[in-house]
Amino acid sequence: MTSPINQLMNARVWVMLILLSMLWGGSFFFVGVIVTELPPLTIVTLRVGIAAITLWIIAFMIGLRPPRELRVWVAFLGMGLLNNIIPFTLIVWGQTQIASGLASILNAATPIFAVVVAGILLPDERMTPLKLAGVAVGFAGVSVMIGMPALEGNGSFIAQLAVLTAALSYSFAGVYGRRFKTLGINPIITAAGQVTASVVVLLPIALTVDGPLDVASISVDSWAAITGLAILSTAVAYVLYFKILALAGATNVLLVTLLVPVSAILLGSLFLNESLETIHFVGMLLIALGLSAIDGRLWQRLKRAK
Numbered sequence: 147m148t149s150p151i152n153q154l155m156n157a158r159v160w161v162m163l164i165l166l167s168m169l170w171g172g173s174f175f176f177v178g179v180i181v182t183e184l185p186p187l188t189i190v191t192l193r194v195g196i197a198a199i200t201l202w203i204i205a206f207m208i209g210l211r212p213p214r215e216l217r218v219w220v221a222f223l224g225m226g227l228l229n230n231i232i233p234f235t236l237i238v239w240g241q242t243q244i245a246s247g248l249a250s251i252l253n254a255a256t257p258i259f260a261v262v263v264a265g266i267l268l269p270d271e272r273m274t275p276l277k278l279a280g281v282a283v284g285f286a287g288v289s290v291m292i293g294m295p296a297l298e299g300n301g302s303f304i305a306q307l308a309v310l311t312a313a314l315s316y317s318f319a320g321v322y323g324r325r326f327k328t329l330g331i332n333p334i335i336t337a338a339g340q341v342t343a344s345v346v347v348l349l350p351i352a353l354t355v356d357g358p359l360d361v362a363s364i365s366v367d368s369w370a371a372i373t374g375l376a377i378l379s380t381a382v383a384y385v386l387y388f389k390i391l392a393l394a395g396a397t398n399v400l401l402v403t404l405l406v407p408v409s410a411i412l413l414g415s416l417f418l419n420e421s422l423e424t425i426h427f428v429g430m431l432l433i434a435l436g437l438s439a440i441d442g443r444l445w446q447r448l449k450r451a452k
Contacts, residue, residue, distance in 0.1 A: 159394050162386050167402045169383040171409025176375035183368045186238035187352040188359060194230055194341040194348065196376030197384070201338035210335055221325060222339035228319035230344040233312035240312070243305035252309040253403055254288040257281045259317035260400040267321050268396065276439050277397070284404045284436025290429040316403070320396030327392040337384035404433050
């Protein structure tokens with residue numbers, strides 16, 4: 147069961163969504179530093195592990211306590227599987243065989259799956275032609291902005307399918323996560339619970355596949371990047387994610403995957419002296435147009451004005 151949400155996002159929700167896209171867009175910077183020293187599963191495990199510790203410290207400091215009901219922890223495990231373990235693993239494996247640009251485009255298909263999955267499973271997030279058109283235009287904007295060269299190469303079909311399956315998993319996670327509002331669980335506890343469940347599953351897998359972590363061999367820069375990835379791009383980001391999910395629903399929160407490439411490119415321009423070209427602005431314009439269609443209010447006003 148889920149409680150009703152308001153699909154029309156107010157200014158506060160839009161600000162949170164943009165901030166979330168910046169936090170997740172910034173994760174590319176952190177991963178870029180870490181990946182030269184650590185294997186993928188170890189990175190993912192450190193990410194969710196440090197995030198879990200951070201979130202529980204925050205929770206206890208503000209007087210929140212872990213839930214005791216078994217059904218809640220089962221729900222955390224389900225969310226951890228759909229939102230962390232399955233997609234993280236599939237994307238990491240997929241990116242060993244396909245370019246990151248192509249992976250980003252495939253991951254940006256998440257809202258397309260979300261519109262369909264939420265439209266089927268959630269009575270208050272039904273599909274509309276305007277929503278579908280908006281997602282299609284936004285997806286085209288991501289493809290244009292990242293550039294067609296990202297589609298070139300001899301990427302494995304199975305690897306591409308893995309990243310698409312990760313996007314599908316994210317869409318089911320958005321729908322599944324709606325239950326936490328009904329259960330009356332604080333977003334901080336929800337975020338902490340799902341990353342904790344993810345650590346329990348990922349830790350033995352990472353130790354088996356990657357072996358024990360050699361802490362002494364990790365550079366200061368990598369530790370700084372791991373900390374940023376875990377605290378900013380995971381702990382803080384997931385609190386925002388579950389807050390937006392409770393307020394605006396699965397379809398709207400997963401629009402962030404369209405905004406993440408925008409944030410990544412803008413951050414690269416600001417901090418890495420990467421140049422912004424005309425094609426980037428065209429892509430951003432298409433994404434903005436798609437988001438406005440999914441939100442719907444502007445188009446409703448234009449329709450009434452006729």
